[in-house]
Amino acid sequence: MKFIFIRHGETCANIDKLIYGITHSEFTDNGLKQIDKILDYVRLQEVDYFYSSPLKRTQIIAEKIQECIGKKAQFIDEIGEMNYGIFEGLTSDIALQKYPDAYNQFMNDYKNYVIPEGENVLDFDKRVISFIDKIKDKEGTSVIVTHGGVIRTAIMHLLNLSSEDRWHFKILPGMIIEIEYKYEYGVLLQMINN
Numbered sequence: 001m002k003f004i005f006i007r008h009g010e011t012c013a014n015i016d017k018l019i020y021g022i023t024h025s026e027f028t029d030n031g032l033k034q035i036d037k038i039l040d041y042v043r044l045q046e047v048d049y050f051y052s053s054p055l056k057r058t059q060i061i062a063e064k065i066q067e068c069i070g071k072k073a074q075f076i077d078e079i080g081e082m083n084y085g086i087f088e089g090l091t092s093d094i095a096l097q098k099y100p101d102a103y104n105q106f107m108n109d110y111k112n113y114v115i116p117e118g119e120n121v122l123d124f125d126k127r128v129i130s131f132i133d134k135i136k137d138k139e140g141t142s143v144i145v146t147h148g149g150v151i152r153t154a155i156m157h158l159l160n161l162s163s164e165d166r167w168h169f170k171i172l173p174g175m176i177i178e179i180e181y182k183y184e185y186g187v188l189l190q191m192i193n194n
Contacts, residue, residue, distance in 0.1 A: 001139070005176070010028045017092070021081040021082045038194060039068050041192065042068055046140075052073040065143065078131035079146045080150075083115075085119070086099055087103070102116055174193070
């Protein structure tokens with residue numbers, strides 16, 4: 001399988017440095033330009049499978065890609081961004097000020113700590129990996145419109161890296177990441193920054 005992961009374009013929450021996973025945020029002007037560059041890239045690809053996170057910021061892009069390639073997206077819950085619960089929509093400073101115990105516990109044990117009204121990284125990874133494992137041995141090319149956290153987890157899994165290695169990859173808004181996965185071995189082909 002050739003994986004083409006597409007992170008949604010820049011949003012106002014990205015600019016404001018908010019913690020957000022499931023919360024919607026509108027695209028910036030730059031984010032809208034990034035969508036146009038994503039469409040220019042996708043037009044040139046042979047796409048066998050097309051998946052998207054069901055969150056609004058990815059649905060918007062998926063609908064534009066559908067028009068471009070003539071193939072409907074399958075909206076997959078497992079590749080939605082992590083739910084940051086009580087931290088959603090807050091800056092790190094405000095989250096620390098408003099929920100000091102919860103924020104410190106999350107920062108000290110982010111993999112295991114379940115954010116109140118949210119989830120933890122271990123469960124998030126499990127759901128993303130579960131979906132990737134269902135499709136990774138198929139022939140062809142998959143376009144997956146999703147989020148930075150999902151892409152980091154997918155990279156970690158497909159390249160057989162440790163959980164901590166995810167932080168070596170900066171997945172910017174509008175970025176496109178290509179990974180070839182064959183014979184139980186993943187290769188990072190390119191990272192395109194729009």
